[in-house]
Amino acid sequence: MGNKVSITVIRRLPKYYRYLGELLNKGIARISSQELSTLTGFTASQIRQDLNNFGGFGQQGYGYNVSELYRELGKILGLDKVYNAVIAGAGNLGQAVANYRGFEDAGFKVLSLFDKNPKIIGLKIRDIEIRDVDLMENFIKENNVEIGIITTPKENAQDIANTYAKSGLRGIWNFAPADLKVPENIVVENVHLNESLFILSYFLKRNLGGNSH
Numbered sequence: 001m002g003n004k005v006s007i008t009v010i011r012r013l014p015k016y017y018r019y020l021g022e023l024l025n026k027g028i029a030r031i032s033s034q035e036l037s038t039l040t041g042f043t044a045s046q047i048r049q050d051l052n053n054f055g056g057f058g059q060q061g062y063g064y065n066v067s068e069l070y071r072e073l074g075k076i077l078g079l080d081k082v083y084n085a086v087i088a089g090a091g092n093l094g095q096a097v098a099n100y101r102g103f104e105d106a107g108f109k110v111l112s113l114f115d116k117n118p119k120i121i122g123l124k125i126r127d128i129e130i131r132d133v134d135l136m137e138n139f140i141k142e143n144n145v146e147i148g149i150i151t152t153p154k155e156n157a158q159d160i161a162n163t164y165a166k167s168g169l170r171g172i173w174n175f176a177p178a179d180l181k182v183p184e185n186i187v188v189e190n191v192h193l194n195e196s197l198f199i200l201s202y203f204l205k206r207n208l209g210g211n212s213h
């Protein structure tokens with residue numbers, strides 16, 4: 001099922017999921033595609049088409065059952081399980097990611113940070129230890145780690161990706177401004193903060209308001 005759905009649809013799912021979570025917290029039991037459209041900015045027909053990719057959850061004249069749709073989208077996004085993760089590069093960004101409890105609340109548990117700087121090895125961010133990067137490969141193998149986060153400088157990012165590939169983990173969340181080469185069985189999701197900022201700059205330069213996507 002998942003493989004046939006276009007990546008542009010997949011990229012809209014987290015937004016649906018976020019709004020549905022907020023509706024659920026407000027005790028709202030059902031919502032129409034029109035109301036979801038007002039919230040998300042996507043058209044109602046777009047929303048119906050998107051959700052139809054997964055079998056469609058709505059009923060004509062009723063709309064969507066919020067808790068059911070929230071639960072199903074959570075399953076589709078793989079959020080119905082806990083992932084173990086590690087972070088390579090325990091500098092500014094690595095520590096910030098480790099410090100943020102929201103990832104853990106969503107099921108992404110950082111078991112350890114790794115760095116090559118002896119001055120910070122042994123320190124803890126919350127209760128998460130910074131270990132020597134030389135120990136990383138074995139740690140990943142022994143602790144059922146599925147996600148490797150990269151917050152090293154870009155010059156070191158490919159080496160870290162290679163170690164991740166050797167260790168057998170399945171997903172890389174890459175914050176370094178580098179295009180990584182990895183074996184086909186590994187998924188890379190890039191978070192290029194600078195590129196995002198440059199898009200903002202593009203719109204500012206043209207005095208364009210609104211949401212850039």
Ligand SMILES: NC(=O)c1ccc[n+]([C@@H]2O[C@H](COP(=O)([O-])OP(=O)(O)OC[C@H]3O[C@@H](n4cnc5c(N)ncnc54)[C@H](O)[C@@H]3O)[C@@H](O)[C@H]2O)c1
Pocket residue numbers: 088089090091092093094114115116117133150151152153154156159160175176177193194
């Ligand atoms: N800090 C931000 O807000 C920000 C914004 C945009 C992009 N980035 C990107 O995120 C990455 C990290 O940025 P930062 O500001 O945290 O840098 P930083 O210099 O504060 O931290 C990098 C850390 O990586 C460690 N490191 C270097 N080589 C390593 C290796 N081979 N193995 C393990 N650890 C290693 C360093 O010792 C250091 O602790 C960079 O690629 C940067 O371009 C950061």
